[in-house]
Amino acid sequence: MIICSYICIVMVNTRNLSKEKLEKAAYILKTVAHPLRLSVIDLLSVKDRMSVNEICMALACEQSLLSHHLSNMRLKGLLMSEKQGVQVFYSLKERDLIKLLDCMEHCDCNM
DSSP: OOHHHHHHHHHHOOTTOOHHHHHHHHHHHHHHOSHHHHHHHHHHHHSSOEEHHHHHHHHTOOHHHHHHHHHHHHHTTSEEEEEETTEEEEEESOTTHHHHHHHHHTOOSOO
């Protein structure tokens, strides 16, 4: 599954998209539609694997809030987690999420 293909096609031309592709794009966009979640994706695009504590320190946020968002993104298939002892490490399951950030960075949609 290539996430960017769903999202970028939706942004460029919706006339030729199936209902399934539109629903998949909406699912992904709803899942990442929060500044903290987008920040996590951005951070994990640079560092392949980070512990909850490392992410928390890098983003200066409360661990309970971060854990909630990480868990949600993992359950929806965007992140992977690996437990080592008492620490949990996260990484991007779908590396193509990085393309979503690139698309947003270059978007001229009056943002």
